[in-house]
Amino acid sequence: xxxxxxxxxxxxxxxxxxxxxxxxxxxxxxxxxxxxxxxxxxxxxxxxxxxxxxxxxxxxxxxxxxxxxxxxxxxxxxxxxxxxxxxxxxxxxxxxxxxxxxxxxxxxxxxxxxxxxxxxxxxxxxxxxxxxxxxxxxxxxxxxxxxxxxxxxxxxxxxxxxxxxxxxxxxxxxxxxxxxxxxxxxxxxxxxxxxxxxxxxxxxxxxxxxxxxxxxxxxxxxxxxxxxxxxxxxxxxxxxxxxx
Numbered sequence: 318x319x320x321x322x323x324x325x326x327x328x329x330x331x332x333x334x335x336x337x338x339x340x341x342x343x344x345x346x347x348x349x350x351x352x353x354x355x356x357x358x359x360x361x362x363x364x365x366x367x368x369x370x371x372x373x374x375x376x377x378x379x380x381x382x383x384x385x386x387x388x389x390x391x392x393x394x395x396x397x398x399x400x401x402x403x404x405x406x407x408x409x410x411x412x413x414x415x416x417x418x419x420x421x422x423x424x425x426x427x428x429x430x431x432x433x434x435x436x437x438x439x440x441x442x443x444x445x446x447x448x449x450x451x452x453x454x455x456x457x458x459x460x461x462x463x464x465x466x467x468x469x470x471x472x473x474x475x476x477x478x479x480x481x482x483x484x485x486x487x488x489x490x491x492x493x494x495x496x497x498x499x500x501x502x503x504x505x506x507x508x509x510x511x512x513x514x515x516x517x518x519x520x521x522x523x524x525x526x527x528x529x530x531x532x533x534x535x536x537x538x539x540x541x542x543x544x545x546x547x548x549x550x551x552x553x554x555x556x557x558x559x560x561x
Contacts, residue, residue: 320553322494322522325473329555330354332530333373333480335496336363336382339471342431347466347477347496350378352530363387364429369441369479370463371395376405383414388427390436392464393418421464434470440486441465441479448510449482449503457504467492476520480527483510488517495520499541502533508541516548523552 319328324340331354338344346363349355355378363382368374368391379389389410397406410416417425423438441463443449443456450456458480465479465487473493478484480498483506495515501507505527506514515523523545528536538554545552 318555320522320524320555322473325471325475325494327475327494327496327524327553327555329524329526330358333369333477333498333527334378334382335477335524335526336360337468337470337475337494339431339473343429343434343470344384345434345468345470345475346382348373348375348479349382350375354378354530355381358382361385364431365390365427365434365436365468367436367466367468367477368392368395369465369477370458371400372463372480374400374404376410379410380413385413386415386430388415388417388425388429390417390419390425390427390466392438393420394462419464421461432471434468436469437467439465439467439476439478439490440484441481442484443482443505444484447482448507449505476518477526480505482506483514488514490518492518492520493522495523497523497525497541497545498527499525499536499538500527500530500534501536504533508536508544512541512544512548515545515550515552519550521551523550524555525552 319326328336333348442460445454475494476492477496497511499508
């Protein structure tokens with residue numbers, strides 16, 4: 318069931334997909350789809366859908382959550398021709414939705430029927446000398462491959478950092494709700510780095526997502542929550558979504 322924070326609701330649907338909504342207001346989805354998490358899920362109530370990078374790009378997932386008048390905010394590096402899956406192009410989505418391509422230093426104000434959703438992009442990558450780097454410095458998410466998103470809905474700011482390390486700059490953001498990426502596995506920050514980032518960021522609430530989808534993303538959500546709570550930061554699990 319969804320996590321409540323005042324009039325804000327956060328529901329983790331699996332993998333990198335979160336549904337963030339305000340009572341009687343706008344609905345935002347992060348990185349919808351992949352790995353069957355949205356099978357038979359056709360809410361189509363999303364006013365804004367954000368997509369961080371190729372690994373999280375799933376047009377079928379987008380179509381299952383996006384309202385007919387939705388705005389899709391998609392990182393400009395997302396390229397269907399480069400993806401090793403048979404996926405619809407971003408250009409094809411543009412025929413049905415308002416699509417805005419962004420770099421990692423953008424601001425977009427989206428007007429919905431229920432007000433304005435402001436979306437900022439932030440850097441998201443693995444450092445070549447960081448915990449996810451190979452001996453030769455190669456990383457799964459190099460600089461320029463993707464972004465994260467900070468968005469304001471219902472007067473609250475929500476951060477989905479995307480895939481990458483727990484970058485120092487993220488701690489400087491004004492965040493009410495931190496959708497913490499705790500997957501680890503040499504792909505993204507592990508639960509320890511995510512907890513350290515949460516402590517420096519000092520949000521009003523932490524909700525972990527993006528873990529236990531497959532072996533490389535295995536993480537202990539309860540241990541993460543305990544670690545964050547021990548630092549006097551409110552944290553909530555929506556583990557119903559982990560099991561589908």
